Amino acid sequence: xxxxxxxxxxxxxxxxxxxxxxxxxxxxxxxxxxxxxxxxxxxxxxxxxxxxxxxxxxxxxxxxxxxxxxxxxxxxxxxxxxxxxxxxxxxxxxxxxxxxxxxxxxxxxxxxxxxxxxxxxxxxxxxxxxxxxxxxxxxxxxxxxxxxxxxxxxxxxxxxxxxxxxxxxxxxxxxxxxxxxxxxxxxxxxxxxxxxxxxxxxxxxxxxxxxxxxxxxxxxxxxxxxxxxxxxxxxxxxxxxxxxxxxxxxxxxxxxxxxxxxxxxxxxxxxxxxxxxxxxxxxxxxxxxxxxxxxxxxxxxxxxxxxxxxxxxxxxxxxxxxxxxxxxxxxxxxxxxxxxxxxxxxxxxxxxxxxxxxxxxxxxxxxxxxxxxxxxxxxxxxxxxxxxxxxxxxxxxxxxxxxxx
Amino acid sequence: xxxxxxxxxxxxxxxxxxxxxxxxxxxxxxxxxxxxxxxxxxxxxxxxxxxxxxxxxxxxxxxxxxxxxxxxxxxxxxxxxxxxxxxxxxxxxxxxxxxxxxxxxxxxxxxxxxxxxxxxxxxxxxxxxxxxxxxxxxxxxxxxxxxxxxxxxxxxxxxxxxxxxxxxxxxxxxxxxxxxxxxxxxxxxxxxxxxxxxxxxxxxxxxxxxxxxxxxxxxxxxxxxxxxxxxxxxxxxxxxxxxxxxxxxxxxxxxxxxxxxxxxxxxxxxxxxxxxxxxxxxxxxxxxxxxxxxxxxxxxxxxxxxxxxxxxxxxxxxxxxxxxxxxxxxxxxxxxxxxxxxxxxxxxxxxxxxxxxxxxxxxxxxxxxxxxxxxxxxxxxxxxxxxxxxxxxxxxxxxxxxxxx
Numbered sequence: 001x002x003x004x005x006x007x008x009x010x011x012x013x014x015x016x017x018x019x020x021x022x023x024x025x026x027x028x029x030x031x032x033x034x035x036x037x038x039x040x041x042x043x044x045x046x047x048x049x050x051x052x053x054x055x056x057x058x059x060x061x062x063x064x065x066x067x068x069x070x071x072x073x074x075x076x077x078x079x080x081x082x083x084x085x086x087x088x089x090x091x092x093x094x095x096x097x098x099x100x101x102x103x104x105x106x107x108x109x110x111x112x113x114x115x116x117x118x119x120x121x122x123x124x125x126x127x128x129x130x131x132x133x134x135x136x137x138x139x140x141x142x143x144x145x146x147x148x149x150x151x152x153x154x155x156x157x158x159x160x161x162x163x164x165x166x167x168x169x170x171x172x173x174x175x176x177x178x179x180x181x182x183x184x185x186x187x188x189x190x191x192x193x194x195x196x197x198x199x200x201x202x203x204x205x206x207x208x209x210x211x212x213x214x215x216x217x218x219x220x221x222x223x224x225x226x227x228x229x230x231x232x233x234x235x236x237x238x239x240x241x242x243x244x245x246x247x248x249x250x251x252x253x254x255x256x257x258x259x260x261x262x263x264x265x266x267x268x269x270x271x272x273x274x275x276x277x278x279x280x281x282x283x284x285x286x287x288x289x290x291x292x293x294x295x296x297x298x299x300x301x302x303x304x305x306x307x308x309x310x311x312x313x314x315x316x317x318x319x320x321x322x323x324x325x326x327x328x329x330x331x332x333x334x335x336x337x338x339x340x341x342x343x344x345x346x347x348x349x350x351x352x353x354x355x356x357x358x359x360x361x362x363x364x365x366x367x368x369x370x371x372x373x374x375x376x377x378x379x380x381x382x383x384x385x386x387x388x389x390x391x392x393x394x395x396x397x398x399x400x401x402x403x404x405x
Numbered sequence: 406x407x408x409x410x411x412x413x414x415x416x417x418x419x420x421x422x423x424x425x426x427x428x429x430x431x432x433x434x435x436x437x438x439x440x441x442x443x444x445x446x447x448x449x450x451x452x453x454x455x456x457x458x459x460x461x462x463x464x465x466x467x468x469x470x471x472x473x474x475x476x477x478x479x480x481x482x483x484x485x486x487x488x489x490x491x492x493x494x495x496x497x498x499x500x501x502x503x504x505x506x507x508x509x510x511x512x513x514x515x516x517x518x519x520x521x522x523x524x525x526x527x528x529x530x531x532x533x534x535x536x537x538x539x540x541x542x543x544x545x546x547x548x549x550x551x552x553x554x555x556x557x558x559x560x561x562x563x564x565x566x567x568x569x570x571x572x573x574x575x576x577x578x579x580x581x582x583x584x585x586x587x588x589x590x591x592x593x594x595x596x597x598x599x600x601x602x603x604x605x606x607x608x609x610x611x612x613x614x615x616x617x618x619x620x621x622x623x624x625x626x627x628x629x630x631x632x633x634x635x636x637x638x639x640x641x642x643x644x645x646x647x648x649x650x651x652x653x654x655x656x657x658x659x660x661x662x663x664x665x666x667x668x669x670x671x672x673x674x675x676x677x678x679x680x681x682x683x684x685x686x687x688x689x690x691x692x693x694x695x696x697x698x699x700x701x702x703x704x705x706x707x708x709x710x711x712x713x714x715x716x717x718x719x720x721x722x723x724x725x726x727x728x729x730x731x732x733x734x735x736x737x738x739x740x741x742x743x744x745x746x747x748x749x750x751x752x753x754x755x756x757x758x759x760x761x762x763x764x765x766x767x768x769x770x771x772x773x774x775x776x777x778x779x780x781x782x783x784x785x786x787x788x789x790x791x792x793x794x795x796x797x798x799x800x801x802x803x804x805x806x807x808x809x810x
Contacts, residue, residue, distance in 0.1 A: 013578075016575075016579065017574070017575045017578045017579060022799070040806065042806050043801075045803075045805075046578075046581070049581070054808055054809075055805060056805065056806040057801065057803050057804065057805060057806065058804050058805070058806050059801075061802060061804040062801055062802060066799045066800070066801060066802075067799070068799075069797065069798065069799035070799045072796065072797070072798065072799075073574075073798040073799040074571050074574060074575075074798070075571065075574030075575050075577070075578045076578040076579070077578075077799060077801050078801075079577070079578050079579075080578045080579045081579065081581055082579065082581065082582050083581075099809050099810060100806070100809055162706075162708055163699075163702045163706070166479050166480065166702060166705045166706055166707060167700075167701050167702055167705065169422070169478075169479060169480030169705065170421075170422045170479075170480050170701045170704070170705045171701075172480070172484070173418075173422045173451075173480045173481040173482075173483075173484050173485045174421065174422060174481070174484075174485045174486065174487070176451070176454070176486055176487065176488075177487050178701065181701065272680075275677075275680070290700065290701065291698070291700065292698070292699060292700035292701055292702050293696070293697070293698040293699075293700065294697060294698075294699050294702060295572075295695065295696065295697035295698065296572050296575045296576075296583065296586065296695065296697055297568045297571060297572055297697050297699060299575070300571045300572065300574065300575045301567075301568070301571055302567075302571060302796060302798075303567055303708045303709050303796075304708055391477065391707060391708075392474065392477070393474065393477070393478040393479070393707075394427070394471045394472070394473075394474035394475045394477075394478040394482060395471070396448075396462065396464075396467055396471060396482050396483075397466060397467060397471075398450075398462050399462065399463050399466040400450075400460060400461065400462060400463070401445065401447050401461040401462065401463050401505070403459055404459075404504045404505055405504060
């Protein structure tokens with residue numbers, strides 16, 4: 001057991017808000033309250049932005065009930081940011097830590113946030129300022145490499161799975177009007193969120209019929225022939241696409257698509273990948289197409305939050321404080337899936353430098369050979385994360401009444 | 406009490422699927438099973454499309470459990486359609502009714518569907534074919550005039566309210582990146598769905614800060630100055646807009662906007678009103694802007710369905726069959742709000758011709774004088790329909806730590 005390090009704790013939230021990042025905040029605060037060496041429990045307003053401005057909330061002033069309610073409150077209650085720190089910022093931050101006797105620092109976020117934590121931790125060591133830095137993972141993008149999965153991902157995957165199933169039933173019911181439904185999901189470089197759509201499928205003909213992730217380049221001719229084939233078989237098609245889809249040259253397909261679109265003058269196009277692909281479908285294979293783009297709703301929606309995700313997000317917050325109190329520093333808490341038939345996860349630690357610098361994309365064996373769907377291996381990986389099966393719906397047998405005359 | 410009319414019942418679903426149209430179907434089927442004069446219980450596959458093709462499902466072949474599950478199943482389980490019938494179709498339909506001894510007809514839908522029912526009912530009377538036609542209201546657009554509100558509306562309003570609140574928290578947390586958030590809702594001519602966003606607001610500074618409905622023409626300069634004013638006060642802005650927004654000439658603002666946009670060549674623009682307004686904001690007042698467009702997800706999402714809406718949708722189905730069995734015909738079931746402080750609704754009847762031909766828009770006193778928000782009168786009207794308060798979230802007091810030195 002390390003010597004007791006007495007001082008204040010600072011927690012911050014960074015990057016895109018999620019349904020569960022406040023659960024991690026709650027875990028940090030509730031665990032911190034159990035340790036007498038932790039005096040002030042401070043929350044950075046808008047992450048490192050607030051630290052640099054010396055804007056910190058006194059979380060001990062909040063009622064126990066409010067802190068508890070954080071577990072069911074989406075978005076980032078402290079405020080978030082996307083500031084990429086400069087070299088000179090780290091010195092300023094450390095100076096502020098010294099001024100406010102911050103001895104425990106927990107930054108909840110993705111790769112960039114873990115990198116910020118790493119730089120601060122390194123500088124503290126260099127300057128001989130005793131500081132315990134344990135990062136808390138969070139990203140809907142699920143692209144932190146050192147953890148089995150990241151808090152935030154299970155909930156966005158559940159939202160996209162439910163949205164895809166519901167939009168699929170909608171399209172099946174009224175395919176005569178909305179023949180091709182495109183669901184555009186978030187994800188710049190990694191297709192984890194888009195892949196979540198695959199969890200909607202229970203029977204072979206269920207939506208989604210096609211899923212395109214940025215780990216594969218999109219060939220528009222192949223895409224159109226895929227859509228046409230589904231339409232020919234079912235009379236409608238439901239397609240999940242990632243906002244980050246790129247062509248062979250590595251350009252966004254929206255920017256690159258002007259050559260095949262009506263607008264060949266290179267003018268700025270409104271909308272994203274989904275609207276663009278709808279127009280391509282209308283122009284090239286003359287099918288009606290429509291895009292659903294839940295955008296930020298997908299990442300913060302509490303109504304579809306995964307119970308597993310919520311619990312794990314809380315737990316990584318708790319463990320971060322426990323490990324710091326126990327003397328650890330310069331780590332990020334990870335989720336470690338245990339072997340066995342029933343899903344279970346424990347926590348582990350990865351060094352901050354490892355957490356910061358590796359981006360995890362969908363591995364090859366999670367994507368089908370055609371590049372238009374996910375494999376069973378992906379489904380096995382993702383299914384436990386969304387917190388139980390999707391709500392049960394009726395499926396009519398649809399026995400036709402015998403034709404008369 | 407009318408003579409017992411023995412024969413088969415046909416139920417169909419029409420127009421855009423909703424979260425609750427299957428609850429109405431369930432109500433029709435479960436009530437029909439209680440009446441011995443109703444023999445076959447048939448479901449039209451894709452509404453009038455299926456009738457014309459003599460494609461009907463035998464709903465007595467479905468298990469009681471499946472029928473019951475319809476109450477929690479979104480979209481239109483029988484399949485829906487948008488076919489506008491021609492004069493000659495009505496004769497064909499009546500011929501098919503005679504051939505299959507259809508004596509009870511319940512079409513679940515909006516204005517057009519009630520008009521189809523009206524035409525079929527009139528022709529049956531003219532030809533002396535005894536037929537009981539009682540329409541069942543359904544439309545997320547809430548534009549049926551003869552009923553206090555329409556089943557489907559409460560659920561889409563709840564979805565939009567929750568989405569707006571969550572997206573608002575997201576924007577508040579990370580306004581530095583997504584400074585202006587636009588939520589584009591459905592609604593071609595009436596702003597009921599967009600108005601639902603107003604239910605997200607609990608405190609004066611909560612999202613949405615601005616709401617634009619098609620009952621008022623959109624002036625882009627006024628819009629930009631509204632957005633700028635909110636931004637100047639809060640540092641971010643959340644705006645709900647209707648997909649059907651029009652300019653003073655009655656044109657869609659997307660089609661009409663090329664003059665002020667970068668593209669002045671009249672080229673086809675991807676995306677809708679929301680993406681268009683984001684680009685206008687970026688170009689004219691240089692704020693970052695982003696659009697959430699849940700599209701069909703909003704109308705079918707069961708995860709945000711209103712318990713009141715689900716119960717009422719079931720009830721109007723039940724009552725339609727009861728009234729038909731009691732001898733009534735040529736009516737649509739309506740919802741009649743009762744006076745008093747606590748919300749309660751009974752059912753009534755409106756003639757099909759009245760139900761078909763009146764479109765209900767937001768009345769003037771539901772829209773604020775500035776044309777950028779809703780009034781208390783609207784909130785009083787809509788709040789009971791969404792089935793109880795929105796989920797409770799934590800609100801931090803945010804007492805700042807005293808600045809050192």
